[in-house]
Amino acid sequence: MPELPEVETIVRDIRPGLEGQRITSVEVRKADILKRIGRAAFIRGMSGRRIAAVARRAKNVVLELDDGSRAVIQPGMTGSMQVGGRDDTYDVVRWTLSSGKKARYTDVRRLGRIYLFKPPAWQAHDKAIGPEPLDRSFTPAVLLERLRGRKTPVKKAIMDQRRLAGVGNIYASEALWMAGIDPSRPASSVTPEEAERLRDAIVDVLRRSIRGRGTTVRDYRTGTGEPGNFAGRLAVYERAGEPCLRCGTPIAATHGIDARSTYFCYRCQR
DNA sequence: CATGACACCTGCTCGC
DNA sequence: TGCGAGCAGGTGTCAT
Numbered sequence: 598m599p600e601l602p603e604v605e606t607i608v609r610d611i612r613p614g615l616e617g618q619r620i621t622s623v624e625v626r627k628a629d630i631l632k633r634i635g636r637a638a639f640i641r642g643m644s645g646r647r648i649a650a651v652a653r654r655a656k657n658v659v660l661e662l663d664d665g666s667r668a669v670i671q672p673g674m675t676g677s678m679q680v681g682g683r684d685d686t687y688d689v690v691r692w693t694l695s696s697g698k699k700a701r702y703t704d705v706r707r708l709g710r711i712y713l714f715k716p717p718a719w720q721a722h723d724k725a726i727g728p729e730p731l732d733r734s735f736t737p738a739v740l741l742e743r744l745r746g747r748k749t750p751v752k753k754a755i756m757d758q759r760r761l762a763g764v765g766n767i768y769a770s771e772a773l774w775m776a777g778i779d780p781s782r783p784a785s786s787v788t789p790e791e792a793e794r795l796r797d798a799i800v801d802v803l804r805r806s807i808r809g810r811g812t813t814v815r816d817y818r819t820g821t822g823e824p825g826n827f828a829g830r831l832a833v834y835e836r837a838g839e840p841c842l843r844c845g846t847p848i849a850a851t852h853g854i855d856a857r858s859t860y861f862c863y864r865c866q867r
Numbered sequence: 868c869a870t871g872a873c874a875c876c877t878g879c880t881c882g883c
Numbered sequence: 884t885g886c887g888a889g890c891a892g893g894t895g896t897c898a899t
Contacts, residue, residue, distance in 0.1 A: 869899105870898105870899085871897105871898090871899085872896105872897085872898085872899100873895105873896085873897085873898100874894100874895085874896080874897100875893105875894095875895090875896105877891100878890105878891090879889105879890085879891090880888105880889090880890085880891105881887105881888090881889085881890100882886105882887095882888090882889105883885105883886090883887095883888105
């Protein structure tokens with residue numbers, strides 16, 4: 598999916614067009630992405646509400662409404678949001694705003710989800726997600742604690758949203774390469790020194806990607822409908838066979854970890 | 868509790 | 884040109 602940098606980019610792009618707006622009508626074109634709520638209740642719950650704030654939590658876009666409820670939009674593999682722009686065949690939900698513009702959630706594969714939570718429910722949902730890697734409080738000790746006692750491969754562990762928020766398949770490969778850690782190693786084998794390198798790598802790659810407006814490999818679009826610019830700056834992802842930028846050894850690829858593509862350097866990552 | 872298989876969807880690319 | 888297989892950045896559920 599859009600991982601943290603991509604969702605952050607979308608949020609920054611759509612925020613100015615959404616905050617302070619009142620939702621005058623809601624059109625749900627495909628109800629299968631609504632979770633734990635039906636189409637009618639979703640429309641009723643959002644219509645007439647003012648959008649007080651737009652935020653990101655992990656890989657979710659969060660719309661905070663003036664009645665204390667929150668729409669949580671999880672773009673899945675191919676979801677994105679825009680305010681304005683042309684209607685798209687794959688638009689799933691369209692919100693008409695008091696400005697006269699339309700906000701749209703577009704998702705070709707519809708693996709995304711949208712929730713509309715009332716106060717007790719959104720806190721619970723939020724609490725189930727791990728720490729934000731770009732918060733100051735995300736220290737090596739916090740990362741180490743999150744990896745402790747887990748035999749699962751470290752790559753899978755850092756992609757687990759309950760352990761750590763926002764890292765997905767692309768940035769997991771990138772950060773582990775930067776930190777020189779073999780992605781298949783048990784999470785519990787990561788030393789304090791390695792945790793420090795890994796924390797730094799995660800923070801660095803996410804920040805740099807946000808600066809580049811995210812990574813477009815195939816489908817991802819920013820909140821202005823354009824591709825991100827970070828793909829060309831990836832060190833290992835989708836670079837199988839090409840030389841490692843550090844040592845020149847051809848980059849290896851495997852599907853052996855959680856049946857997801859993983860890219861790494863045999864020589865640099867131990 | 869951990870792990871793996873599978874499911875949810877559609878579109879694109881590749882090989883025959 | 885056509886067609887099926889395999890693959891794609893995420894995550895929830897179920898069986899073991």
